[in-house]
Amino acid sequence: MKRTKNFTTAVLALGVGASLVAAGCARGGGGAEGEAKAGARTAGAPGAPAAAEATPVRVVAATQRLVRRTVPVTGSIAALQSVDLSPKVAGKIVRVNGREGTAVRRGQVVVQQDTEDLRTEVQQAEANLQAARARLSQAVTQARVAASVSVGEVENQRQLLRQAEAALALARRPQRTQEISVAENAVRREQANYERARADRERYAGLVREGAAAQSVLDQYVTQERVARAALDSARQQLDIARTGGRQEDIRTAEANVARARLAVNNAITNLQQNQVRNEEVTAARAAVAQGQAAVTFARQQLANASIRSPIDGVISERLTEPGQQATPGQPVLRLVALSTVYFEAQVPETDIRSVRAGLSVPVRVNALPGRMFTGRVARVLPTASRQSRNFLVRVNIPNAGRLLRPGMYARGEVVAEERTGTVVPKDALLSRDGKTQVFVAGAGNKAELRTLRVGIQARDFVEALSGVRAGERVVVAGQDALADGGALTIQAGGGEQQAAAAE
Incomplete structure (x- = not known):
């Protein structure tokens, strides 16, 4: 209303001035004399305004300040x-x-x-493990002893079998030809000795009958004959043995010895084969120990889990x-x-998500802690939005040194999408004409200069001027509706400073 009243007053003053000038020209004629007389009448007319009266305005100086573009978000405090x-x-x-x-x-x-029952289970498992270890030790010892004894016994029995088989072969086969020849020569030799001994005995027997020799000498020759006869019989027996082989009794004895030796070898081999069974017993005993160890480990773990x-x-x-x-x-x-891992789980509308990225600063306020400000930073932007709300979830890391933040608290924040130092002007100075944003600047000689702005970041009370206005220039914030480009203006004192302070 104030801007409209001032504009109306200025228009009325200009209209009255123009009427007076026209009247003077008509009555006073043309030329300089008429203009001077008219001017004198206008000036002398009580209450008449000046022909070029200035429009009263208020101004504020454009300033440099930190400007931010933020994305408001809400959500809850959560914990990782x-x-x-x-x-x-x-x-x-x-x-x-x-x-x-x-x-x-x-x-x-x-x-x-x-833990009473669990401790009992541990003790039982440990006892079973000790028993399994004892069985393993016994099985290993038996396997080692059996292996050493069996291998030696098989070899020994095989040696005895070879000896018995050799004796049987010797008993079954005749002597060699050379041995038979030796036996025949022995028979002939003993036959000759016997015949000589018999001839000597017969000669001395005749001498004894004739009384030519003593009986004692005959007795000696009788003994010699008997010895020679025995030697002949022995030689004949050896010749028979050499020709026909051993006696049947000896062969049967040798055959029985061979049979016993073979049985002993078979028994030794059977015992050796039992070593595989003993080795399997050792393997089973080791498995039982491993099972016992697992049972002990499980029982102890169950005790620890309590x-x-x-x-x-x-x-x-x-x-x-x-x-x-x-x-x-x-x-x-x-x-x-873990309160040290709390974060702000913010919800960002899908229309603003392209402005949010990791690393951006986020001042956060929590309703449960009025007057406190927490500064966080965007850590992660989840890639998908909720189907119901169409909002994206954004994780904002917040230091929680005092452990004041608790999961579930409601929080509000502003993601600082952009931040820089720029030239700002109050929103009260803005004019919208033909799709352009413009302001009036109080230029030299208090002349109004119409400027077109390129607007950057916008805040609640001011906007950033990327171009059109420089810091320090005075922009009109009141009365600009009655101004025209190049028009005169007069700056009202008092209000401008207050407005400038408010804008800053």
Whole structure:
């Protein structure tokens, strides 16, 4: 209304001035004299405005300042590390170390289950393992002894068999021709000796009958005959043996010895083959030891699982069990959260997502902490939008040194898409004409200069002028509706400074 009133006053003044000038010219004639008289009358007319009255305006100087283009976002505080702890074994809860808000360290036992039955299972598994090891040691020892004895016994029995077979062959086969010849010569020799001894005995027997020799001498020759006869019989027997081989009794004895030797060899070989069975027994005993070791490891692990430990450094966010309750695998008993890993999970409309990228600064405010500002940075932009809201999720990392931020808090932020120092002018100075954004600048001699702006970043109260206005130039923020390019203006005192201060 004020701009319209000033413009109307200026138009009326100009119209009155023009009427007075025309009247003076008509009555006073032309030339300089008429103009001087008319001018004198106009000037002398009470309440008449000047012919070129200036338009009163207010101005503010364009300034250089930091400008930002931001994308407003909302969302919730979340945590990267949020863990639901559940037992791996069924058992009664005997202790819970903490309640909601209690800080825990990684590896700390936070829930303890009853371990009496589990300790008994460990002791039983360890006893079974010791028994399996004892059986393995016994099997190994037996296998080693059997292997050494069997190999030596087979070789020994085979040697005895060879000897028995050689004796049997010797008993069965006749002597060699040379041996037979020697035996025949022995018979002939003993035959000659016998015949000589018999002739000597007969001669001395006749001499004894004739009384020519003593009986004692005859007795000696009788003995010599008998010895020669025995020697002849022995030589004949050796000749028979050489010609016909051993006696049947000797052959049967040798055959029995061979049979016994062969049986002994077979028994030794059977014992040697039993070594494979003993080796398999050793293998089975070793498998039993391995199974026992696995059982001990499993039992010990089950005992360790009864002590539920925290996998992270954090705090207890929810206690879901109490001592005395029965816990089952898969049923959560505690919920932990690492407050050092909290982040702002912001939702960005699909129309603004192209302006958001990793690394951008994000001032964040949380409703639960009024007056506090947290500065985060875009860490990740999820590649897909929600089908329901068409918003994209953006992860903003926020330092949480004081552990003030908690998962689930509602938060608001502004992603700083652009930030730079530029020349700004108040939005009150803007005019929109023919699709262009323009301002009036108070130029030299208080003349209005109409400028066309190229607008950059826009804020609530000001815009960035990329071109058209320089820092320090005075732009009209009030009264510009009555101005024309090149028109005179007068700057009102007082308001401009206040407006400039507000713009800054």
